[in-house]
């Protein structure tokens with residue numbers, strides 16, 4: 120495909136997103152029909168679509184309209200690309216720019232420049248104060264790819280060397296002693312032997328840093344109460360060395376791959392449908408707005424509503440109450456979100472200790488995207 124044809128494909132997908140269809144679904148459908156598209160074409164179209172989702176408002180402003188065509192035009196202008204060459208009507212690309220399109224478009228200000236809906240920009244300001252702007256702007260850019268070195272199988276140096284042999288370049292990252300930032304060859308990770316043999320796993324650096332905060336040691340009875348795909352359960356098992364982690368999720372299907380992932384990693388993880396306790400440590404990595412991870416999943420910015428956020432916050436409080444009942448006397452309850460919003464983070468924890476005064480907060484930390492990883496929050500509580 121020509122660069123212009125890739126732009127045309129992205130325009131059609133952006134129109135589908137504006138009509139309410141999920142981006143992943145539209146990309147899959149396009150991929151099935153576009154048999155002429157090679158892997159580089161698919162990656163380029165995907166990048167256009169996700170770049171536009173990250174900059175949905177500012178791209179529309181810069182392109183002078185809300186159609187897929189206007190947003191793509193605005194995005195390319197923001198990126199400093201030659202829009203006349205890409206909108207020339209040639210090479211299966213979009214039709215030439217009209218005079219009106221050439222004259223339209225403006226630079227953004229306020230919530231538009233932050234690429235957030237107005238109500239969320241206000242939440243960012245209330246939650247993050249002086250860090251709000253930098254956080255919003257960081258979420259407009261692509262995320263780095265991070266690996267977690269599985270210390271059950273390799274040291275950091277061994278993993279880096281094995282990855283380098285397969286053309287994957289990495290560097291350590293200050294957020295976690297197990298984190299490697301991928302600086303080259305990211306597309307080769309999934310088919311690399313280092314990955315297949317369980318030396319490394321894909322996991323954001325701040326997600327790893329959350330696990331680093333947990334008081335883990337081998338022999339502890341540990342439960343990951345909201346295990347999902349098991350990223351944190353696997354990291355916990357690695358930290359514990361010989362210990363075992365119990366994993367639970369209200370939607371057990373989400374743990375479907377966990378047994379195979381644990382086997383690959385050499386980690387002892389048992390999935391349970393109704394954990395009984397007591398446990399010395401229970402982690403609740405709760406469902407959340409995902410606002411800290413909007414670089415990776417930018418559609419969330421535009422699909423989240425105030426009503427949905429309130430529902431999620433109520434669910435987080437219920438999960439905390441349920442999980443607390445599984446902790447042994449003197450044990451630890453840990454809470455994590457990939458959110459930067461106060462109502463899901465410090466305010467949620469303040470509400471919990473008000474409801475359950477026997478619990479006290481031992482530590483809590485907000486990780487922001489400006490530190491390199493996703494935005495995460497973690498609180499460790501003891502009773």
Ligand SMILES: C[S@@+](CC[C@H](N)C(=O)[O-])C[C@H]1O[C@@H](n2cnc3c(N)ncnc32)[C@H](O)[C@@H]1O
Pocket residue numbers: 344345346347348349350351352367368369370373404405406407434438
């Ligand atoms: C943020 S995700 C977990 C991600 C996972 N810990 C990881 O690191 O890969 C939150 C999970 O909580 C689960 N969940 C939702 N409601 C729950 C509940 N009431 N009890 C336990 N898990 C719940 C969801 O199904 C989802 O898999």
